[in-house]
Amino acid sequence: VLKNNLETTVSSATRAVTISRNGPVVIVGERINPTGRKVLISALKEGNMDVVRSDAVAQVEAGASILDVNAGVPGADEPALMRQIIRAVREVTDLPLCIDSPNPQTLEAGLSIYEGKALINSVNGEEKSLTSILPLVKRYNAAVIGLAMDDDGIPQTAQKRLDAARKIIGRAESMGIPRHDVLIDPLVLTVGADCQAARMTLEATQLIAEEFGVNIAMGASNVSHGLPDRPTINAAFMALAIACGLSCPITNPLSIPVHEAILAANLLMGHDEWAVNWISYYRSKPKE
Amino acid sequence: VLKNNLETTVSSATRAVTISRNGPVVIVGERINPTGRKVLISALKEGNMDVVRSDAVAQVEAGASILDVNAGVPGADEPALMRQIIRAVREVTDLPLCIDSPNPQTLEAGLSIYEGKALINSVNGEEKSLTSILPLVKRYNAAVIGLAMDDDGIPQTAQKRLDAARKIIGRAESMGIPRHDVLIDPLVLTVGADCQAARMTLEATQLIAEEFGVNIAMGASNVSHGLPDRPTINAAFMALAIACGLSCPITNPLSIPVHEAILAANLLMGHDEWAVNWISYYRSKPKE
Numbered sequence: 001v002l003k004n005n006l007e008t009t010v011s012s013a014t015r016a017v018t019i020s021r022n023g024p025v026v027i028v029g030e031r032i033n034p035t036g037r038k039v040l041i042s043a044l045k046e047g048n049m050d051v052v053r054s055d056a057v058a059q060v061e062a063g064a065s066i067l068d069v070n071a072g073v074p075g076a077d078e079p080a081l082m083r084q085i086i087r088a089v090r091e092v093t094d095l096p097l098c099i100d101s102p103n104p105q106t107l108e109a110g111l112s113i114y115e116g117k118a119l120i121n122s123v124n125g126e127e128k129s130l131t132s133i134l135p136l137v138k139r140y141n142a143a144v145i146g147l148a149m150d151d152d153g154i155p156q157t158a159q160k161r162l163d164a165a166r167k168i169i170g171r172a173e174s175m176g177i178p179r180h181d182v183l184i185d186p187l188v189l190t191v192g193a194d195c196q197a198a199r200m201t202l203e204a205t206q207l208i209a210e211e212f213g214v215n216i217a218m219g220a221s222n223v224s225h226g227l228p229d230r231p232t233i234n235a236a237f238m239a240l241a242i243a244c245g246l247s248c249p250i251t252n253p254l255s256i257p258v259h260e261a262i263l264a265a266n267l268l269m270g271h272d273e274w275a276v277n278w279i280s281y282y283r284s285k286p287k288e
Numbered sequence: 289v290l291k292n293n294l295e296t297t298v299s300s301a302t303r304a305v306t307i308s309r310n311g312p313v314v315i316v317g318e319r320i321n322p323t324g325r326k327v328l329i330s331a332l333k334e335g336n337m338d339v340v341r342s343d344a345v346a347q348v349e350a351g352a353s354i355l356d357v358n359a360g361v362p363g364a365d366e367p368a369l370m371r372q373i374i375r376a377v378r379e380v381t382d383l384p385l386c387i388d389s390p391n392p393q394t395l396e397a398g399l400s401i402y403e404g405k406a407l408i409n410s411v412n413g414e415e416k417s418l419t420s421i422l423p424l425v426k427r428y429n430a431a432v433i434g435l436a437m438d439d440d441g442i443p444q445t446a447q448k449r450l451d452a453a454r455k456i457i458g459r460a461e462s463m464g465i466p467r468h469d470v471l472i473d474p475l476v477l478t479v480g481a482d483c484q485a486a487r488m489t490l491e492a493t494q495l496i497a498e499e500f501g502v503n504i505a506m507g508a509s510n511v512s513h514g515l516p517d518r519p520t521i522n523a524a525f526m527a528l529a530i531a532c533g534l535s536c537p538i539t540n541p542l543s544i545p546v547h548e549a550i551l552a553a554n555l556l557m558g559h560d561e562w563a564v565n566w567i568s569y570y571r572s573k574p575k576e
Contacts, residue, residue: 191555192563199558202531223556227563228570229548236552239527243490260517264524267479268511270487275480275515282516 004213006180008143008248010066010096013115017065017096019183019215019248024271025262028098028119028250029064030219031055032085034073044073044081049088056089062253063263066119067093069110070100079109086110098145098250104132111140118142121217121250122185125150125164130171137172143181144172145217148204154187158203161186165208183217183248184208188237190225198223198237202244209245216241217248221258235261242269292501294468296431296536298354298384301403305353305384307471307503307536312559313550316386316407316538317352318507319343320373322361332361332369337376344377350541351551354407355381357398358388367397374398386433386538392420399428406430409505409538410473413438413452418459425460431469432460433505436492442475446491449474453496471505471536472496476525478513486511486525490532497533504529505536509546523549530557 007020019026032055034041043051056067067089071081078101086097099110100121107120118140123133124147137144146168148154148161155161165184172182186204189197201223205216218241224233235257238249242265253259260281267278295308307314320343322329331339344355355377359369366389374385387398388409399406406428411421412435425432434456436442436449443449453472460470474492477485489511493504506529512521523545526537530553541547548569555566 191558195555195561195563196558198556202556228567232548233552233555233566235524236527236549237556239524239549240531240553240556243528243531260520261524261527264521265528267483267521268486268490268525268528270479270484273483275483278521279516 004210006213006215008180008183008215009117010098010119010143011116012094012096014094015096015116021209021215021245021247024266024277025242025246026065026248027063027253027259027262028066028068028217028248029055029059029062029253030068030250031059031252031254032067032089033070033100035070041073044071044076044085047084049084052085052088053092056092056095059253060093060095063259064095064253066096066098066248068098068100068121068250071106071110072101078103078106082106082110083113086113099142102129104136107133107136111136111142114140119183120144122147123168124148125167127151130168134172134175134177137177137181138175143183144177145183145185146172148184148186148208154189156200158186158200158207161200161204162207162211165212165214169212169214179212179214183215184212185217185219185250188218188220188223190227191223191233192226198240202240205241205244205246215247216245217250218246219250220246221251231255231257234258238262239265292498294501294503296468296471296503297405298386298407298431299404300382300384302382303384303404309497309503309533309535312554312565313530313534314353314536315351315541315547315550316354316356316505316536317343317347317350317541318356318509318538319347319540319542320355320377321358321388323358329361332359332364332373335372337372340373340376341380344380344383347541348381348383351547352383352541354384354386354536356386356388356409356538359394360389366391366394370394370398371401374401387430390417392424395421395424399424399430402428407471408432410435411456412436413455415439418456422460422463422465425465425469426463431471432465433471433473434460436472436474436496442477444488446474446488446495449488449492450495450499453500453502457500457502467500467502471503472500473505473507473538476506476508476511478511478515479521480512480514486528490528493529493532493534503535504533505538506534507538508534509539519543519545522546526550527553
């Protein structure tokens, strides 16, 4: 339960969202990402944006406050596709977007047509990433998610992930990007392969949040890879991570256990006065 | 994610259980308690111990490591009933017991026939409680749960609950009861009445665990009183509290959401190597 906290505000042309540990968790909806989604890949290959639009609507209805958009279709013209996806999403919602690509050209294609202050997913502590991504963050006055890794890969200790975060934040600040516009993703690997993996990430989360006050983003579903009943593990991990400082999960809000864990954690962390959101969610939920 | 940690060992004649943040959460099964349970009350009034025995067996099967026993039947001879309940439980399991009463006579009746090192539930920071309960803890070489409250009632800030814990631990140590035999329950009230109630308890949990290294016990289901879908709130609270230092929840292991949250938290906190317990639970679970 941390006190030190910066606020990050991202926006579209018509709407602003503030990420902060002083308020409810902000969900970045992760569904508009072709990785492993055959239906989406084949629609995108045909230039059909129906799945993108319906994913956007469904995630907004399920409680996402920001939508991640990723154009990673093998063989596609990713910069052009990123623009198409952003335009399609804009037909159905004005939520701020998280423009997601490891490729600076794809990011820039999205940023160049984006109205408002985007979130960029992601930079990391590798020199190549820092020198290609941070100038875009600066030029487009965006916020950015920094992955806690460096040229040696994903560090094996919480302390070294803190060091990787320090490197990213320091480089951003030296370029005039304010610290509050950098979110850090401490990275989580599956506990199926290493039973200390999640604990180390939780320790890194706490260290980074306490040391720098930055918001913590996390794509957390990887934690349960290879294990049975993944939604229950992911839901518990969400609550553990929120207690340690997670403020911006990148997740599928259509997963009911994860979404309910987030709503309950908001309530329990003091960000749902009179349980208004909890009760209204419960009332709107289809009864079995 | 705390490093400072004492170990508490309780036992029966034939089995020892160690409570520690360096290992999996230890569940105290709370079911053998007549409060609000008409079926159990009427059985106990008739001297029928069948419900007690079946509650004991069910909780052992569901993963409890310690069983709470409470003889609070209105109008009953509680000391005699406590002895009967302990003997009945002993017919079906050798788990260590948590002898639960605000009444020193009832506690002593249980302790006088108990074989092993019992857990006592509870003392608190009120003078009357300290002077009547701690001598029993000392005399019977028991461990004890200390409720973080004092003569002014339940404190309204985490810092004051820390102070109440300090008072209990200090008094115990001055009587020769080692600190590792004192668990602290930071106490949680429902978030339905005060949306900061759970957050304050989580802060108190972390403060008390960090300051004293003691194990943290908690009867946590109260947190959701008056709200819809209580099991989901309780499950999320369990994960949040474990991240803050809870090592000994007093709960109903037959509540599937809460039990699964605890198993998942054990896995994610690094206390379930190769996910052996998680996978074995999943395999034994009846499929829908």
